[in-house]
Amino acid sequence: VLTKYTLKLEQISFFLAADVHKLINDKAMNINRALLGNERATAKLLFNLMKSELEKEKLHHLKWQERVKDWKLIQKNCVVQSFREFMASEEIQNPPTVKMEMENLTKEQIVFSEQRLRVLQHIGTLLPPIYTKSDLNEWYRTLEDLNKSIDTYNSECVEKMRVRYELVQGKCQEKVQICKMTLLDKNICTIEDVEVVHSSMLQMTEKLKHRFEEELEHMDSDFKEMAKWHEQHCQGLYSCVQEAMGLWDVHLLKLSQQEDVLQKKVDGYRLEQDNIIQVMKDDLDTILEKMKMASCEEELKEYLENALSSLDQIRTRYENETFKQIVMNEVMAYPKAILWELISYSISISQHFSVKEVFKQ
Structure with a gap:
């Protein structure tokens, strides 16, 4: 185009051809500069536009990544929260x-307590002389068997509850695995994060x-302490009642001794009386033998008088009030001795049970 107009200008202008070419070159240069400027501006505009689009795309990508990150965090928190709610539930x-x-x-403990109370109250009926030490031993064996039954039942209950707790722990472990697989399947977080969450869940289950x-x-310690306490107190009660029965045995022994003393004294007095009477009877027999051998009336009369006198002495001896009074005094003193033994027993049994003695009063 410029060449065409250059030829026309050369034909019609009064300038030299060199000046025309110079003018055209200047115009061409200006046009080229303008075109180059426009191209540069266009390129810059395209660059700025592309840069803006890239920045927008980058910003959108970053926002998308943040949203994905937030979503994963929300999903992870939901899984963790669901596990926490599961662990905090009443069922767990x-x-x-x-x-x-x-x-x-609790119900069985009430039943056992009532049974033990009845057995313990039964000891109040084991009073001498109707009941003996064998009855007391039988009562204590019954109490021991009942205590062993209670201890066995308590141990079985602890084991049953241990099994129930293990089943609950199994549910917790199963829930941990489900949560872990959920995190892995949904690709919510990295394996390292999954392991961290899994570790925290395991800590909760371990807690x-x-x-x-x-x-x-x-519970097991309380049951053992309770069993030990009952055993000690039952043994103490058994020993206490045994000692009380021992006091009764001592009392019976003393009563028996008092009775033996009285019997010996009465037997001694009776033996002494019988010996004296036997001597008199022997003398009477001698007189009668001599009487049989008497040869005259005077001797017979003398022996008869002696025999009658001996019979009077024997009768008098049998009717001796002094002997009867001595025996009666011993017999009458016996109740007083028994009373003192009863008082002594009452004092001993009162001291044994640490109560006020009232029999003496």
């Missing part, structure tokens, strides 16, 4: 099966397991 913290076992244990174990250990 206070399992219904364990509650049922505790209710059954619950530790609590269950502490409860069982505390």
